[in-house]
Amino acid sequence: MSAFDWMDEALCAQTDPALFHPDRDGSYSTAAKVCGSCPVREQCAQHAERLEGGVSRALRHGLWAGHTPNARAKQAAAELAEDQETDVRDSLIRRLHQRGGMTIAQIGAEVGCTARTVHRVLTRRAAA
Ligand code: SF4
Known part of the structure; x- marks a missing residue:
């Protein structure tokens, strides 16, 4: 079995x-109609996504999966921006936590996320 077996069923x-x-x-x-019914x-x-990664529009060719x-x-640019936003948010959470004097809920309110997210970010860091 190969990682490309799925291509046997590709309608294109x-x-x-x-x-x-x-x-x-x-x-x-x-x-796009062909892609719409492709299994x-x-x-x-x-x-x-694996093939193109974060390459520019100029290096992308053809229709894939209807896109x-x-x-x-x-889509790739939006995902990159989202990742960067998350990195900035997580960094701020860690800095506020290291500085001390704030509860998890207060950090969440300051950063604009839930206490659960703050906890997850801090726990992930501790586990890393
Ligand atoms: S390009 Fe379209 S038809 Fe070809 S494999 Fe992808 S989804 Fe299926």
């Missing part, structure tokens, strides 16, 4: 590949 492999790589003025609409769409989306290069680039 049974259609015209040009549909998934239209000319500059072309449309993805027919390919391995989830695996395809995960594969595209255009623009859509995938926007």
Whole structure:
């Protein structure tokens, strides 16, 4: 069994590949319909994410799992921004906790998250 076995069920492999790589003025609409009924769409989306990682829009090509290069680039940028926001928030939680004098609930109120999130961040740090 290989990590690529799912590709055997890919509907795009049974259609015209040009549909998934239209000319500059072309449309993805027919390919998107194929993706819409593809049984391995989830695996395809995960594969595209692994393959493309955080690359720019210019390095993304073709339709994957029904998502255009623009859509995938926007999604990747949003996820990166979210990760960075989380890093900043977690760092602030740790600094407030190290400084002392605040309860978990007070730290959460200061940072704008729940006490449960504060606890999770501090516990994760302790376990690391
Ligand atoms: S979801 Fe992925 S594997 Fe399935 S048809 Fe679309 S591009 Fe091909």
